[in-house]
Amino acid sequence: MARADVDELAPSITLSVDVEDEPDFDAFFTERDHYFHTNYLTDAQAERDLTQVLDLLRLKPGDAVLDAGCGDGRLAVRLALAGLNVTAVDHDAAQLERLRLHAVTSKVDVTAVECGLESLTLERAFDAALLWFTTFGFLDDKTNEKILRRLSSSLRPSGRLVIDTLNPIAVERYVNEHPGDVETWHGSDVQIDRYRFDRLANRLESKRTTIVNRVEEKRLLSLWLPSVAQWRELFVRTGLEFSSIHGHGRRAWNEETWEMVLVAEAAER
Ligand SMILES: C[S@@+](CC[C@H](N)C(=O)[O-])C[C@H]1O[C@@H](n2cnc3c(N)ncnc32)[C@H](O)[C@@H]1O
Incomplete structure (x- = not known):
């Protein structure tokens, strides 16, 4: 039309x-953006995303996970249901309210933190972190890099970070x-x-x-949307080591895949 x-x-x-x-x-990513994504954000999609996150982050029950830019908690709550110790961060109060409600109805505990990722000061206590569903890259380059640095410094040595972004x-x-x-x-x-x-x-x-x-x-x-080479450099500058790259689900990454899922590990400090 x-x-x-x-x-x-x-x-x-x-x-x-x-x-x-x-x-x-x-x-x-306002309420309006969320509204126009509801067709995509189905329970089935959330379950597929959860499977991939658990797999790539090699998570086991009891591990501490940071869901960075958690939105309404569709993954944070599912991670908690899978037995993980979840901290979920977002700067959007309305999204966090949905997350809290979802956690209560699902009878799980999720620590919800209202904060900009660029201002996050968390201890190096996480086994893993995720930036899922194109949550990274909307700010200016310096602030974007700062976010990665903050996430990197919240990870234990060899802790894993998974980033779900788009393939430029x-x-x-x-x-x-x-x-x-x-x-x-x-x-x-x-x-x-x-x-x-x-x-x-x-x-x-x-x-x-x-x-x-x-x-x-x-x-x-x-x-x-950094290129693969730029991601590698970005990881080095932020205390991370490139580990692997994937498409969504079980798809291998190639030039055709719409999504780009990167895994990095916290370097030894
Ligand atoms: C596209 S949504 C994805 C939500 C969730 N990760 C998911 O898979 O459904 C992006 C979310 O990240 C949050 N976000 C993006 N940048 C952020 C920042 N710098 N600080 C805090 N939250 C941020 C937005 O408020 C929004 O809820």
């Missing part, structure tokens, strides 16, 4: 937050093949992305318009 038709569908837009010139580093090669190809508006519908609400891939900075940018209950919001999102 063309943009003009969307405008006809939503003739009485009441608010327009227009911040399209600068990336909005504070508002990259596949993403750049997708963007080139979809030069116009890309629409995601939820009932009569719509999210419209106009993508651009900045090859020099390895950043996916999106001018994102959402129309929910006829209220329009515009943001410019900018997601850093």
